Amino acid sequence: MNKIKLYTLVILSIAFFTINRANAQCCGAGNPVSGFGNVSGLPFKTLLIGSNYKYSYSDQYYSGSDKTDISPDKSYYNFVGVNMAYGITNRLSVRADIGYFINKSKIYNIQGWSPMKGNGLGDAELSVRYTVVKRVLKKFDVIPGFGVKLPVGVFDQVVDDVKLPISLQPSSGSVKYNVNVFVFKGINKHSVSFRAFAEFANRIQSENFDYKYGNLYIVSAYGSFSINKKLNLLSQLRYEFREKSMRENKQIVESSGGQVLFFIPQLNVMPTESFGISLYADIPLYKYMNGTQLSNKFAISIKLSKSINFNKNCEPQKI
Amino acid sequence: MMTKILYSVILLVAILASSCTKNDSESDGTGNVTIESLIADDTVLNVWVPTKIMVTATGEGLVYNWEADHGELNGSGSQIEYMAGTCCTGINTITCTVANSTNSDSKQIKIRILPFK
Numbered sequence: 001m002n003k004i005k006l007y008t009l010v011i012l013s014i015a016f017f018t019i020n021r022a023n024a025q026c027c028g029a030g031n032p033v034s035g036f037g038n039v040s041g042l043p044f045k046t047l048l049i050g051s052n053y054k055y056s057y058s059d060q061y062y063s064g065s066d067k068t069d070i071s072p073d074k075s076y077y078n079f080v081g082v083n084m085a086y087g088i089t090n091r092l093s094v095r096a097d098i099g100y101f102i103n104k105s106k107i108y109n110i111q112g113w114s115p116m117k118g119n120g121l122g123d124a125e126l127s128v129r130y131t132v133v134k135r136v137l138k139k140f141d142v143i144p145g146f147g148v149k150l151p152v153g154v155f156d157q158v159v160d161d162v163k164l165p166i167s168l169q170p171s172s173g174s175v176k177y178n179v180n181v182f183v184f185k186g187i188n189k190h191s192v193s194f195r196a197f198a199e200f201a202n203r204i205q206s207e208n209f210d211y212k213y214g215n216l217y218i219v220s221a222y223g224s225f226s227i228n229k230k231l232n233l234l235s236q237l238r239y240e241f242r243e244k245s246m247r248e249n250k251q252i253v254e255s256s257g258g259q260v261l262f263f264i265p266q267l268n269v270m271p272t273e274s275f276g277i278s279l280y281a282d283i284p285l286y287k288y289m290n291g292t293q294l295s296n297k298f299a300i301s302i303k304l305s306k307s308i309n310f311n312k313n314c315e316p317q318k319i
Numbered sequence: 320m321m322t323k324i325l326y327s328v329i330l331l332v333a334i335l336a337s338s339c340t341k342n343d344s345e346s347d348g349t350g351n352v353t354i355e356s357l358i359a360d361d362t363v364l365n366v367w368v369p370t371k372i373m374v375t376a377t378g379e380g381l382v383y384n385w386e387a388d389h390g391e392l393n394g395s396g397s398q399i400e401y402m403a404g405t406c407c408t409g410i411n412t413i414t415c416t417v418a419n420s421t422n423s424d425s426k427q428i429k430i431r432i433l434p435f436k
Contacts, residue, residue, distance in 0.1 A: 110402070112393075114394075116391070160344075162385045162386070162399070163385065163386035165390065208388060208414075210388065254408070255405035255435070292405045294404075
């Protein structure tokens with residue numbers, strides 16, 4: 001395998017590390033997808049295009065770490081996202097994400113209550129990453145990044161003359177910032193990685209809502225195992241911690257925020273050197289919900305990635 | 320190649336954006352609109368307990384719009400149901416706006432949601 005092929009495989013493998021941010025809570029305004037992570041290692045003049053679909057389902061209320069016997073409602077959503085990332089230099093890359101909720105629904109176990117459904121454009125995210133440490137021969141990268149999420153989509157959505165609750169609004173309604181760092185270490189054909197991520201939410205102040213989601217902190221550890229050139233398995237352990245939300249007059253929402261530990265098995269298939277398909281599931285192993293909250297039961301996703309190299313010279317990357 | 324990809328993405332975003340529409344009713348009525356009362360069966364509730372909220376208004380060709388700053392509304396027209404889960408304990412505001420094509424009137428009602436036990 002020549003260097004270009006190897007490089008493409010590495011890019012696609014890293015692209016698959018994109019993870020869907022399944023909130024500790026089941027649902028909240030704005031995209032479920034966080035754009036961090038999958039532009040790492042993008043070489044000069046390489047474009048990475050991706051699209052993903054996610055289905056998430058929530059039907060279980062938790063108090064602390066215990067399941068409750070309460071079941072007033074359940075919720076689910078179907079979401080599609082597209083993203084593009086581009087290597088401006090061998091170390092600097094930019095990425096744009098946008099998403100669309102096909103539906104974001106809630107079904108009530110209350111007599112006479114109809115299901116409610118929101119749909120529409122979610123948030124857009126722009127992010128920048130810079131590889132501060134890159135050791136090609138040692139297969140070791142350290143890549144910090146910064147992103148901003150913009151509420152370009154539908155917020156304050158009204159259905160049948162009734163404004164949807166904030167949890168069913170497709171867009172988050174506020175600007176969010178995130179910082180993250182990604183550390184990658186290749187070991188022969190396999191790899192281990194680590195990621196730390198923090199997202200800071202601004203206060204939502206729309207014509208109807210005055211609300212601030214709690215900040216979100218995530219740490220993830222990955223192990224990647226290459227079966228062959230076209231097949232790769234990835235296991236991820238992800239710990240999420242979300243602070244409590246705040247409503248008007250700085251009132252703390254006691255039943256908000258919490259901690260979740262996820263196991264995320266992932267199968268990556270690369271039919272060609274520049275095209276990949278990834279299937280994965282978010283399986284919660286441990287949850288601690290502040291107060292009593294509806295919690296995510298599972299999520300499944302599929303992701304397609306295509307890389308295009310516009311650098312005709314394809315010079316080997318400098319160490 | 321790059322231009323084609325860029326155009327494709329712009330087209331996709333435009334299609335997605337164009338599908339985002341508010342689902343509001345429109346009225347053909349004209350003239351003054353006045354809300355005479357906005358009342359709820361209960362104004363102090365436990366979580367997940369629904370209550371009926373009714374508005375009485377005068378005017379021609381009236382359309383009723385509802386919104387809650389916290390909690391959930393279900394139904395439509397001059398009578399609707401409201402409830403709130405554990406996310407939304409405290410004093411919540413429900414706003415009803417009654418309108419026709421020329422005028423509108425709004426009124427608010429406060430409902431207190433008790434902490435979950």
